[in-house]
Amino acid sequence: MKIPFSWLKTYVSLTATPAQIADDLVRLGHEVEAVELPRAAVKGVRVGLITSKMPHPDADKLSLLKVEIGEAEALDIVCGASNMGEGDKVPVATIGTSLPGGLVIKKGKIRGEVSCGMCCSEVELGLADESAGLLILPADAPVGAEVGEYLALEEAVFDLSITPNRGDCMNARGIARDLAADAGLPFTDVTPAAVAIDAAVATPSVTVTAAQDCPVYMARAINGISLADSPEWMQAALIMAGMRPVNGVVDVLNYVMLTMGQPMHAFDADKLSGDIAIRAAASGEAFAALDGRELKLHAGDLVVCDDSSVIALAGIMGSEPSGVSDVTTNIVLESAFFRPARVSETRRTYAMVSEASMRFERGVDPLMVATAMGQATAMIIDLFGGSAGEIAVCGDATAINADRTVLCSLSRLESRLGVEIPQATDEVLARMGFTLSRQGDALEVTVPSFRHDVSIPEDLSEEYARVIGFDAIPTLLPPLATTAPAKTDRSIHDAVAGGFLQVVTYAFISAGEQRLFVADDGLDIALANPISDAMSVMRRSVWPGLLNTAKRNLNRQQPGVALAEQGRTYVRSDRGHDEENVLAWLMTGEVESDQWYGHARAADFFDLKGAVDGWLALRGLSGRFIADDSILGLQAGQSAKIMVGRVEAGRIGRVDADLADQFDIDAPVFVAEINLDLLPTGKQAKFVPLAEFPGVERDLVFLFDRGAASDAILNAIRSAGGKLLTEARIFDLYDGKGVPEGKVSLGIRFTLQDGKRTLTQADSDAASSAIIAAMDKRFGAALR
Amino acid sequence: MKSKAGLFTQSCLLVFQGLSLQKQAAVFPAYDREKSQKLSPKGFGIMSEIDALKAQLESLQSEALAAFSAAGDSAALQQLRVHYLGKKGALTEVLKGVGKLPPQERPVIGQHVNLAKATLSAALDECEAELALKGKAARIEAERLDVTLPGRNKSPGALHPVQQGLDEITAIFAQMGFAVAEGPEIEDEFHNFDALNIPPEHPARAMHDTFFLKELTHGDDAEPMLLRTHTSPVQIRTMKRFLAENGEPPLAVVAPGRVYRCDYDVTHSPMFHQVEVFKVDRDVSMAHLKGVLKHFLSTYFEKDVGIRLRPHYFPFTEPSAEVDISCVFCAGKGCRICKGSGWIEVLGSGMIHPNVLRSVGVDSSEFSGFAFGLGVERLVMLKQGIPDLRLFFENDVRFLRRMGVSK
């Protein structure tokens, strides 16, 4: 909301600078988004008296002027305008002045004649968008004075962000009242001029059937107006306050709203049929709004109607047909109090915002309903003529928010604020409209009708805090309790320690992306009001987000990426929904680059598997990777489920090449995920004595059928090797020359160890024989 | 000398080629015989037996010393040690000649032999040490590296700057005795709004730009579910749980998490991170709020930052305050980032509204509390000088690597 400084000054004689006022407003809780200086750029333009006017010898349309600006010599100025004459006073931009349009005035010659300045029009001064000639100043303008000062063009405009609880401050009057109370300056309220009532003008017939939503409604007819544009000063003022001039009547109503806070509406009386009724809308009732929208109303919406149609959505917007137009001569003015919650709900239903709804939602001052009616009537008649009838009044404004008293304990308020509340602050609150009385620790406060937001002792503590100033409250550390330190989740930290870059992607993805890794089972959770289709479904897999991130980075010339993300996935469940805590990885492209010690290498399945294994090992867990060709979106033969204990805790694999291609990624892409909620807690390591006797290592090389799983082979070796076998691993894998088709050669190294003795050749021979027998029996594998 | 040394070296080579110890033994005696014949006093018939033996010893010693210094490696030296000083070595051969001497002369020549033995042994040790030094120096030279070549290293990972911020912020409050709590991101209207004193028609509700979820409802009234717009619902959930377990305050909680607003432009992300902090106890005051804020902000920004509270409005706190810090870029002098004001808004705070305490069953006439919610991205941007919110969610790996460098 924008409020020109000059408006505030009509209520209170403020002498402080705009910057100081801005600081005061902030301290009082009115956020100042900006202090605009719309007319600060006219310095150097002075009042000039034209003492002579001669035609330019070489140009028909130019004149040679001598202009007095209160200095020793009059200025010679060449001027292209024609509406001025000797004796006129005009604004003169002197040499060095820079005008709002960017023009800097220099001494120069125009068609051979010297010109030492420029006479200005309103356009050149930034006062209007168009003008017919020079701005002719009043005859009594003092020669030589700064035009900006003389015309009071200097103006500051406060752009305020009024909090939703302060409906009373959505206008110049309310802000001025706060400033006056704070500064201890007198507040001069504006009283509307008396209006002569013309008995010939019929009083509108009004019935209110929804009194709860509309406790006060006033209507008045004004007949016979000659509608014209509002005066220039009003249009300029409205523009400064951020509103667009519309027509004379609407401009007056906006002006009254901006200064006094009461939104009003005007109907074209000739377009109404019959009586006015304020009632709840019928379901499906049609409404043609002023903004061009055709609405089907909901039962419960509060509407203003005539006998044939809805003429306004109460407090939000009038109807298109009933509005005031250029040809309007008879009007009906409306001034009312609508229940804030009603206006709020309706305007949100239709996603409509108007200056009126913003004020009704926050709560207007019920006592201003009549005052604003008087002020608007007086201004309309003054500007456009016409005669006013009696006001039709429904409801009692004085009954709204009446007699609200808050009782509280001063010491309780002080304990909450952590500061003493001096008696003097009561006077400031009194100037803000509160009535206070202290009886020892007991405080009794009567709240003015316009302060909808104050009803409990805590509200008063805020009023006191504003007045005392938050800066005056001391800064104290509370006594601090100690708590047992929570176990921090190290999941993503450990993934990062494995060389992965942590990313954070949005929790919503596109419906198409959702289907890449999760079959349609009706358990998706979609947003009702997504930002876009690309962000419309709550993710059930982190992989699409990682793929998009990989795509973006590969497009930016990265040779490869290793990414990890920890976040939630979301799915419908019997409980309504579940949020699962997931850790996901993605690797693609180079994992090693060309270096002096080696060549570039692209990521493969085992790079990622190793990372996941390492991550599990850090938490005292180990995973079994069980080949699974049925994982949606992953390539059969390069994908597995990850079993941790008896739990299927995750999945790993290569992204289907066609699917990766959709993300413009040519290189193989590997992804993995672990559901952290399913993961058993790893066992804290327990001390085991270190072996004292040396172990024996043996190598055996077998020919296996292709397709034999190494974990099954190693498991078989572990059980065949007996208790002494402490480790078995595959140290060589070969299927090249010399290995028969369909076979693969695996070199297996195993270690035997006994904690109590040194092992002998016989021990290792026995284990070897057992293993060789087991390999033959289980896999049909022979020593190579 | 030269030719002898050359000859000897040759025979040494032979020895090495022979590989086995037996073969070595077979070679040396043959050589010995030849030499001792050459030097035999009988052959000349001029000297006395003892002088001849002495001469033989001297000649043997000088021959040995020359051979030692010519030896190329420690293996060769070892062969020489055996050859001259071993049980069947050259010196022992000389001692065999002692038998021909008169008994009174025998100890004299024995002394000579022992002396020669000691001399040769010392010389051998010296040569061995010298050779070892030389050998090591040569090895070091051969193994010299260009230590400026890049190390063999996997590119390191990096924590996302938002994660770093979350970790830092949470840790500061945890150190102050605040317990860490979490809550669901998909919330119901009660926890996100009603319990926080934001009834349905409240204008503040509209300002939250809430994402609602399709066909996901809660309770008998089939209230729509939504994505939480702030971490404040954790306040409600944690207080309810805590009170159920402990009966009454005090409690102090820090709750980090993701939140969502239906707002997407240069300065707004539809998903961002907040940390909710609150404390409820007897006699908690606005002064305590300021104390905790001051401590937190100064610790986080690693300098004594000025703070300013401005009255504001939040439905869930009363009084409410926006909190500014003195601009960390210009030290409060006024710059582009603080729009010349010297202050930067960092968070919203206040004393918990009695309606909020009531909604979880805390008696507001006995207990009071403060609460505030801070935007993690905003704090990280200010601390790390990150100019654009969108960088956090673009996840450009160059940005992540750069910001992942921890001090």
Ligand SMILES: [Zn+2]
């Ligand atoms: Zn600054």
